[in-house]
Amino acid sequence: MxxxxxxxxxxxxxxxxxxxxxxxxxxxxxxxxxxxxxxxxxxxxxxxxxxxxxKGKDAIVRAVAVQGFVELGERLRAARGGQDGPAALRAAAEEYLAFAQARPALYDAMFVRRVDLPFGTAETPDELRAAFGEFIAAVAPVAAQRDLETLTEVVWSALHGLATLTDGRRLRPDHARARLDLLLAAFLE
CATH class of the missing domain: 1.10.10.60 (Homeodomain-like)
Known part of the structure; x- marks a missing residue:
């Protein structure tokens, strides 16, 4: 060497x-x-x-966030496993919410804190694209005639809302399963 x-x-x-x-x-x-x-x-x-x-703390938070997207992508892929259709979407949704709950500071760096990470552009880092690709793979079987990327963004947004409100203790804890069931049912119609 x-x-x-x-x-x-x-x-x-x-x-x-x-x-x-x-x-x-x-x-x-x-x-x-x-x-x-x-x-x-x-x-x-x-x-x-x-x-x-x-360069400073913001750059460190950015690096943590990128690392988090690698982990999230891997966890979503593993959760989906060989499943297809609604089962794959449910598995990915449950894993996303479990990730947010288990790693609140990491989730915060990825999705809440202002970080210099471009989303949805040509400059989006590969790690973010890969994690979003796992969401797309979970949503694709239930997309039907709807625009796949837009539907995936809406699913992700809804899950993010649940994760953020749950973390902030703004939702009734004993209704988590019912909320997820209602959310997924709305996307499966």
């Missing part, structure tokens, strides 16, 4: 370490606790080293 390859590998490892530390800190203490000073202490590098990887 050349010196250049070793340096690139070490830089990639530091990058991953910073992103993982930010994600862990956000999940345990919230995004307000994620500062470059706290991250530098956690990863045992100086703040200038952090700034050599990221």
């Amino acid at each position: 050349s010196i250049q390859q070793r340096r690139e590998r070490e830089r990639a490892e530091r990058h991953r370490l910073i992103v993982d530390a930010a994600r862990d800190l956000a999940e345990t203490e919230g995004w307000d606790a994620v500062t470059t000073r706290r991250l530098a202490e956690r990863v045992e590098y100086s703040q200038p080293v952090l700034y050599s990887h990221f």
